Amino acid sequence: MDRKASAKQLFFFSVINYIGTAIGILSVMFIYPKDLAFIGTIRYIDSIAQTIFPVMVLGASHALIKFYPALDEKHRRQLFNYSIASVSAISLGVLLLVITVGHFTEYENSGLLYYAFPIAVSLAFIELFKKQAQDLQRIAVPTLYERIIPKIVLPLAFLLLLGHIFSVQESILVYVGGYGAVFLLTAIYLFKRFRPGFNYRFKTLFGTISRKDYFRYSLYSFAGSLGSLLAFRIDGIIIPEFISVEANGIFSNGVTLASTLQIPAVGMFALYAPIISSYLQNHNMKELDMKYKEVARLLFFIGAVLYSCIFFGINDLFSLLPDSDKLQGSVPVIQILGFSVLINMATGFNGEIITYSRYYRFNLIAVLLLIVLNVGLNIYFLSYTGLGIIGVAYASFLSMTLFNMAKLAFIYKKFGLLPFDAKFLQLGIIFLLCGLGVYYLPDTRSHLFNLVYKTGLSLAINVIVAYRMKLVWQLNRWVDKILPL
Known part of the structure; x- marks a missing residue:
């Protein structure tokens, strides 16, 4: 993509961020204070999801950026398919861990894990799809979905709760559904512009790039991503506990x-x-x-x-x-x-x-x-x-x-x-x-x-x-x- 188009994408990226922030500020000032317990619960669920999803991705999204330029079109599709397969497999493992914690431990807020898990899965695939869109220089629309939809859905869930139309659990499900909508819309947008096919035989992929280099870079990226999220999201987990x-x-x-x-x-x-x-x-x-x-x-x-x-x-x-x-x-x-x-x-x-x-x-x-x-x-x-x-x-x-x-x-x-x-x-x-x-x-x-x-x-x-x-x-x-x- 030429410099003018890239600048256009950057401009829309910035505008979208400002719109999302403006919606968030108005919600903080006029809606969220009406039920601090509910917004606190939502932020707790969100913090758990933000901590879990890097484990599901395990650096695969960063690897898409790292190795993409060195591959031909066939192997680029294989790399994307491998990323989907790895995120799916790890997500199943995380689900088993969530079920284990929920049924066999005395963790007081274990029920909230079942709300956090689908958000984390959505975030993992959204992250993966966004990186592929970034390779295609098509980041503005996925950013629009990610930054705007949750900012609209959360106030909507609040209003449904405050109006006694939905219960707390139903309102939380509305918030969870918002991330599901972002996941689906981002997938539709990406797959209209990039068709990876269904080739899940990866021997030729790792004949082109080193499997050792791939996993070393992925694990390093995972450690950095998880570390950043733990550092910046830990407050939302610690405060409800203390x-x-x-x-x-x-x-x-x-x-x-x-x-x-x-x-x-x-x-x-x-x-x-x-x-x-x-x-x-x-x-x-x-x-x-x-x-x-x-x-x-x-x-x-x-x-x-x-x-x-x-x-x-x-x-x-x-x-x-x-x-x-x-x-x-x-x-x-x-x-x-x-x-x-x-x-x-x-x-x-x-x-x-x-x-x-x-x-x-x-x-x-x-x-x-x-x-x-x-x-x-x-x-x-x-x-x-x-x-x-x-x-x-x-x-x-x-x-x-x-x-x-x-x-x-x-x-x-x-x-x-x-x-x-x-x-x-x-x-x-x-x-x-x-x-x-x-x-x-x-x-x-x-x-x-x-x-x-x-x-x-x-x-x-x-x-x-x-x-x-x-x-x-x-x-x-x-x-x-x-x-x-």
């Missing part, structure tokens, strides 16, 4: 809102990934260093502007909403996790530099470090402090910060690169001084006025000063295009 599903609902609402900060970073990393890979392959460290600093400064600016608005406006915004008393509990979580996302953005594309270099195995070490830190800190805060979900947020913040610091130190040691420069420091000082100034301004009796004047003032000062000092060249270019002098 506190309650209601607390899990409050925490998940905070996670949803805090994660909106990182949307610009996701698109930016996708855009720069091929460029980073090219610089590393050509040993162009000078250009890589320049882009590393440039992108980190831009993402820090965007993240800090958004975080400032959230920090100063979230309390007043929630006070204006119908279920403000139920939303207020997530404010500290949003502020802590939002700051964690800001740090992640400020460190730039450090993960991509490691991934596309010959030191890619370090990512697995870093993820394992993150798992140990996150699980250990979660257990500590929940067992030895009375902070509750705020402690979980602190655990996530500390582990993610140390995770990013470890990657920064590794990149500096191996490449001599850092994402920070004098302009980055100047930006940090501007945001700090502006934040302190706005924070100590007096509040009025009107939540709406406080929301507008504090967030507006913070936004205006930070943007104007950064523009006048020319600290972010992309900002100056955008402003000059919109307001030509």
Whole structure:
């Protein structure tokens, strides 16, 4: 596919992510607080499914990307068929394990495993189909199904429950059915464009690629994927076990809102990934260093502007909403996790530099470090402090910060690169001084006025000063295009 078509796919990919996020934010503010126990249960089921499905995939989806270019059309179809066969076989094994846990153990929430399993199977095949679609440069439509349908189905299940039309179990089944719909629609879309046939004799496939190399790469990819999910999804499993599903609902609402900060970073990393890979392959460290600093400064600016608005406006915004008393509990979580996302953005594309270099195995070490830190800190805060979900947020913040610091130190040691420069420091000082100034301004009796004047003032000062000092060249270019002098 040509560059114009690829850019079009990337554009639609970004738009779809923003639409899905907008639906999620509206649901968090107006629907989910009406039954925190139900949203907590859903998030618990979802966390279990997200943990199980990498086991079913076992790195097969990443192997499709890795080995696809080296194969002819016949062996590409065989590789895809082999991936389907392996995911199906492992899924049956996982089902037997779920039945064993459900019938022969005293696990309190074993009944929820039967809801999580079909979601996990759907996610496993969706992941596989998406990677094949990525090989075909057809990622926008599968992303539309994956990002939008569950975001619509979950509020629908809520409304059916709140309207006393469906029971809790029936509403959960609606949510499960949403993932089944994504699975079917993605399959239909893919198989209209790619016909793998039914050749399940794989001897010729592994005569073309090394079986040893295939399984080594698949297992490495599986370990990395599972590690990342354990690190980022463990909160949704630990909170119901240590506190309650209601607390899990409050925490998940905070996670949803805090994660909106990182949307610009996701698109930016996708855009720069091929460029980073090219610089590393050509040993162009000078250009890589320049882009590393440039992108980190831009993402820090965007993240800090958004975080400032959230920090100063979230309390007043929630006070204006119908279920403000139920939303207020997530404010500290949003502020802590939002700051964690800001740090992640400020460190730039450090993960991509490691991934596309010959030191890619370090990512697995870093993820394992993150798992140990996150699980250990979660257990500590929940067992030895009375902070509750705020402690979980602190655990996530500390582990993610140390995770990013470890990657920064590794990149500096191996490449001599850092994402920070004098302009980055100047930006940090501007945001700090502006934040302190706005924070100590007096509040009025009107939540709406406080929301507008504090967030507006913070936004205006930070943007104007950064523009006048020319600290972010992309900002100056955008402003000059919109307001030509």
